[in-house]
Amino acid sequence: MRERDVIKLLRERLPIGDDCAVIPFRKTHLLLTTDMLHRRTDFPDGLTPYTMGWRAVAVSLSDIAAMGGKPLGVVIALGVPQFEQKFLEEFLDGALACCTACQTKLLGGDTDRHSELTVVTTALGEAPKPVLRSGARVEDLVCVTGDLGRTAAALQLLEERDFEQANELLRFLPRLREGQALAPLASSMIDISDGLARSLYLLSEASHVGFRLDATAIPFALEVEELARDQEELFEMGLFFGEDFELLFTLPQEKLLDARRACEFTVIGRVAPKDKGITMQLGAESIILPDRGYEH
Amino acid sequence: MRERDVIKLLRERLPIGDDCAVIPFRKTHLLLTTDMLHRRTDFPDGLTPYTMGWRAVAVSLSDIAAMGGKPLGVVIALGVPQFEQKFLEEFLDGALACCTACQTKLLGGDTDRHSELTVVTTALGEAPKPVLRSGARVEDLVCVTGDLGRTAAALQLLEERDFEQANELLRFLPRLREGQALAPLASSMIDISDGLARSLYLLSEASHVGFRLDATAIPFALEVEELARDQEELFEMGLFFGEDFELLFTLPQEKLLDARRACEFTVIGRVAPKDKGITMQLGAESIILPDRGYEH
Numbered sequence A, B: 001m002r003e004r005d006v007i008k009l010l011r012e013r014l015p016i017g018d019d020c021a022v023i024p025f026r027k028t029h030l031l032l033t034t035d036m037l038h039r040r041t042d043f044p045d046g047l048t049p050y051t052m053g054w055r056a057v058a059v060s061l062s063d064i065a066a067m068g069g070k071p072l073g074v075v076i077a078l079g080v081p082q083f084e085q086k087f088l089e090e091f092l093d094g095a096l097a098c099c100t101a102c103q104t105k106l107l108g109g110d111t112d113r114h115s116e117l118t119v120v121t122t123a124l125g126e127a128p129k130p131v132l133r134s135g136a137r138v139e140d141l142v143c144v145t146g147d148l149g150r151t152a153a154a155l156q157l158l159e160e161r162d163f164e165q166a167n168e169l170l171r172f173l174p175r176l177r178e179g180q181a182l183a184p185l186a187s188s189m190i191d192i193s194d195g196l197a198r199s200l201y202l203l204s205e206a207s208h209v210g211f212r213l214d215a216t217a218i219p220f221a222l223e224v225e226e227l228a229r230d231q232e233e234l235f236e237m238g239l240f241f242g243e244d245f246e247l248l249f250t251l252p253q254e255k256l257l258d259a260r261r262a263c264e265f266t267v268i269g270r271v272a273p274k275d276k277g278i279t280m281q282l283g284a285e286s287i288i289l290p291d292r293g294y295e296h
Helices: A003-013 A049-066 A085-101 A150-159 A163-170 A176-182 A196-207 A222-227 A231-240 A253-262 B003-013 B049-066 B085-101 B150-159 B163-170 B176-182 B196-207 B222-227 B231-240 B253-262
Strands: A021-025 A028-038 A070-080 A106-113 A118-127 A141-144 A188-191 A209-214 A247-251 A266-273 A278-282 A285-288 B021-025 B028-038 B070-080 B106-113 B118-127 B141-144 B188-191 B209-214 B247-251 B266-273 B278-282 B285-288
Touching: A003 B085, A003 B106, A021 B070, A021 B106, A028 A049, A028 B070, A028 B106, A028 B118, A049 A070, A049 A085, A049 A118, A049 A163, A049 A176, A049 A188, A070 A085, A070 A176, A070 B021, A070 B028, A070 B118, A085 A106, A085 B003, A106 B003, A106 B021, A106 B028, A118 B028, A118 B070, A118 B118, A141 A253, A150 A163, A150 A222, A150 A231, A176 A247, A176 A253, A188 A196, A196 A209, A196 A231, A196 A247, A196 A278, A222 A231, A247 A253, B028 B049, B049 B070, B049 B085, B049 B118, B049 B163, B049 B176, B049 B188, B070 B085, B070 B176, B085 B106, B141 B253, B150 B163, B150 B222, B150 B231, B176 B247, B176 B253, B188 B196, B196 B209, B196 B231, B196 B247, B196 B278, B222 B231, B247 B253
Parallel strands: A070 A106, A209 A278, B070 B106, B209 B278
Antiparallel strands: A021 A028, A028 A118, A070 A118, A141 A247, A141 A266, A188 A247, A209 A266, A278 A285, B021 B028, B028 B118, B070 B118, B141 B247, B141 B266, B188 B247, B209 B266, B278 B285
16 A cells, blocks of 8 residues: 555544644644654654754644644654664754744653654644635635745755755744744645645645646745756755645735735745646646655 | 663653643643554564554553543554555554544544554543642552553463453553542552552652552452462562553542542552652561563
């Protein structure tokens, strides 16, 4: 079975479909999200333990951000082949620093010996009005925070042994401030953990809409523009690679001014009818954005 | 580093020390707990996927029970070497059945490919008055729910290839009803995940007290009494083995009648001054209960 089929199987049995589980509680909503990361797939050689700890926490807090939530706390389950004091301390420093940067707390966890380094972070959050993936309406604006392709650039820098800049790029700050500021305005939202293209397809499925992007409007990270040798590589790194953890959201046209006042972002297209599919205007041409992206 | 040293390191940096993290929220408390289980250490050969799913959920709900909490939901991160449909479906059936038995819901999770089967469950709960490990007072009664040694018995049955009875014993029902009923009465509480002896030492550290147990009062599971060849083996299976997930709690003497009305349990001793240590009366003899138990 491929991961996608597994998710399909789980969807038939569990109430999943957004970045977090949503639990109505005392006139508000609790948000709960869990993420599993491994040495082999998620922590390439050259990552410092500090960056691993930061990133493990940031990945889960990004899910809270994607629903417009405020974090209430994080717990970590950590499986390591050997308990090494230096590794553990640096890992913990990174995890704690990310929590502090996000004004939340690392509250505890579980440790275990494990053949492969495995980290599972769980974040708890709260949102009076969680933003779902299912609210996009035709003619809404399509927007992203920040710029795209940072993780792809970082991995290339790791290969070129530019460890310092790579680690810095990988310690992204979850878009919690932006998520909360946009929560009263956005009609749908998701974090780009599987690449822009795949994230658009997820929004499309949940909202039963298509999208029409403008290639010239898409904000690529400076590092990606420097590293990419041609347009094809630029799109590969910025649209399909994944793990950027920016927020992708839709916005009713009349909320644009309020949203501009709330935080920085870029308008990259419009919501289209479902039968138009997901397309990108590239010069005179309109190309269909293929449904592929990063599979964890 | 041994697991105990790791926990010590984590304790210096994180606010840990109870079965769950406690988050004050809107005049009540949210409880958050995460547990990592592996094929090698936690799922011995002979366990069915259904039992694995049940047990993964039950372990975390037991932590909610240990603080007197009511569960609000569970999420699971699952790493498997191969996504096999039959395994996944049975695992999910077990996890869902345990949630249903505990009147809570499986809300979602994360999946990933992993060299060793790895399951991390996280439970969210609520408790108006969470019962901590730190509230035991000298002369309080020491009590346990249910009987001890079921997991030790189950593992022996697995070795004897009596898979059906072993699996049944391992699908324990978390003591949520008892935990909530005892929450207004108990002075301290913990779930026995590391064996009775180790759990007493954890309560002792947190509450700064000792304990005086009566060996004749300790309720051993029928299966353990049948399987143990002598008293030494009986104690080994019932006091030191761990993973029983019964509740160990202390109770002010004057609350005994109320507690008896609230749920079933056994009084096994009394809280003693710290300097008396943790002892067990065995006939005319008083022996010191050694601080050892199951290390995950």
